[in-house]
Each structure stands twice: as structure tokens, then as C-alpha cells.
Amino acid sequence: MHSDLSGASWRKSSYSQQGGECIEVADGFAAVTPVRDSKDPEGPALVFPAEAFAAFVAAAKSGAFDLL
Numbered sequence: 001m002h003s004d005l006s007g008a009s010w011r012k013s014s015y016s017q018q019g020g021e022c023i024e025v026a027d028g029f030a031a032v033t034p035v036r037d038s039k040d041p042e043g044p045a046l047v048f049p050a051e052a053f054a055a056f057v058a059a060a061k062s063g064a065f066d067l068l
Helices: 050-062
Strands: 010-012 023-026 032-037 045-049
Touching: 032 050, 045 050
Parallel strands: none
Antiparallel strands: 010 023, 023 032, 032 045
């Protein structure tokens, strides 16, 4: 699957620290969630199915990865 991300509007979490290790996500894509490294905005982006990324975020918020 190829998504045109040239006009994507990227956002970083409000929990991110200045200069920290952060990811950015692009909103406005119905079926996918593009994700990129905020330190390399011209670099590659990963594109996840929207439902899978939402499940990952929900698991992270619930503490499912706290022991990893």
C-alpha cells in the first residue's frame, strides 16, 4: 500500500519533551496512520493500519508495555 504523505499535517504528542526521542503522526487518513521520527522529518515514514495503531496506543495507555 502506498500513501501520498506530501501534504500530511504532522503532530507530536503534547507529552513529548523538547529535544526528546519523539514520534509524529499524521491525521486525516481514513484507513492508515502514518508515523515518523520527529528528529528526521524528511526521512521515511511507517504507515500502519489505523485500527492496529489505535490498538497499540490503547495498550500503551493501559500499561501493557510497562514491564518491557
